[in-house]
Amino acid sequence: DVQLVQSGEEVKKPGESLKISCEASGYRFTSYWIAWVRQMPGKGLEWMGSIYPGDSDTRYSPSFQGQVTISADKSINTVYLQWSSLKAADTAMYYCARHEGTMRWFDPWGQGTLVTVSS
Amino acid sequence: DIVMTQSPDSLAMSLGERATINCKSSQSVLYSSNNENYLAWYRQKPGQPPKLLIYSASTRESGVPARFSGSGSGTDFTLTISSLQAEDVAVYYCQQYYSTPYTFGQGTKLEIK
Numbered sequence: 001d002v003q004l005v006q007s008g009e010e011v012k013k014p015g016e017s018l019k020i021s022c023e024a025s026g027y028r029f030t031s032y033w034i035a036w037v038r039q040m041p042g043k044g045l046e047w048m049g050s051i052y053p054g055d056s057d058t059r060y061s062p063s064f065q066g067q068v069t070i071s072a073d074k075s076i077n078t079v080y081l082q083w084s085s086l087k088a089a090d091t092a093m094y095y096c097a098r099h100e101g102t103m104r105w106f107d108p109w110g111q112g113t114l115v116t117v118s119s
Numbered sequence: 120d121i122v123m124t125q126s127p128d129s130l131a132m133s134l135g136e137r138a139t140i141n142c143k144s145s146q147s148v149l150y151s152s153n154n155e156n157y158l159a160w161y162r163q164k165p166g167q168p169p170k171l172l173i174y175s176a177s178t179r180e181s182g183v184p185a186r187f188s189g190s191g192s193g194t195d196f197t198l199t200i201s202s203l204q205a206e207d208v209a210v211y212y213c214q215q216y217y218s219t220p221y222t223f224g225q226g227t228k229l230e231i232k
Contacts, residue, residue: 035221045161045169045212047221061220095168103150103216105159107180109168 002026004034004096004110011116012086019082020113022096029077030054033099035106036070036081040092050099051079059102086117121145121215125224131232138200140227142213147193150217157217160189160198163226164209172211173198205231 007021022034035050049060053072060070069082079096094113097106122145132138148157156176161169171180173189176196186201200207208231213224 044226045214045223047219047223059219063220097169099216102219103157105171105174105214105216106161106169107171107174109170112168 002098002108004098004108006094006096006110006113009114009116011118014085014087014117014119016086016117017082017084018086018115019080020094020115022079022081022110024077024079024098027098030074033102033104034072034079035097035099036068036079037095037097037106037109038064038092039095039112045095048081048094050102053077053079086115088117088119090115091117120220121148121218121222123213123215123222123224125211125213125227127227128225129228129230131230132203133232134203134205136203138203138207138229140198140211140213140229142191142196142198142224144194144196144215148215148217149193156192156196157215158189158191158196159214159216160187161212161214162207162209163212164206169212200229203229203231 003025005023030053033050033052036048038046048064049070051058051070072079096110099106124143126141158176160173163169177189188199190197210226210228
């Protein structure tokens with residue numbers, strides 16, 4: 001079974017750094033892209049960026065370029081989403097999702113990681 | 120960026136009724152070299168991640184009930200639920216994966232009347 005398991009809920013203060021994770025299992029990790037998708041409270045879905053763990057090719061949405069960093073560790077089948085300085089506006093649910101190529105649908109999705117940024 | 124616009128924003132139907140959700144893209148998502156529409160539909164139940172229902176505009180994902188169907192081409196697409204069940208209460212999203220940034224519609228909230 002293909003599975004994406006995300007790290008747990010985080011509560012942080014503005015200005016703090018954070019790295020959340022998405023561990024993949026059940027398929028060849030280096031052969032598929034992993035995307036990160038943001039869902040702000042009560043809102044819709046926004047693609048943030050995707051990484052191809054095979055060669056670390058990474059594509060960012062212009063809206064998120066420079067705001068976050070996506071990385072992968074092939075040795076432990078894990079993809080990361082990282083912030084260097086969180087803002088209250090980063091409060092959201094973050095999902096990872098697999099896609100087969102750059103022009104392919106997202107399936108499956110991780111269970112989500114809730115990030116709350118509050119002073 | 121390709122803008123995806125869904126209609127309606129919300130829908131209240133009775134059990135057993137047919138529900139129709141529309142999705143319009145600001146430019147065509149039909150890839151001419153293979154005649155495939157790069158459009159997917161997802162369902163997000165409360166408190167859950169999105170789940171893929173339909174890809175390539177009209178191909179039902181394995182395990183998705185036959186009451187879900189997708190149609191359309193180019194810039195206009197439709198998701199139809201032929202006979203509404205209680206478990207279909209959710210928010211439905213369309214997504215284009217034709218070009219980055221991949222974009223989603225704003226969502227359509229489906230409720231039971």
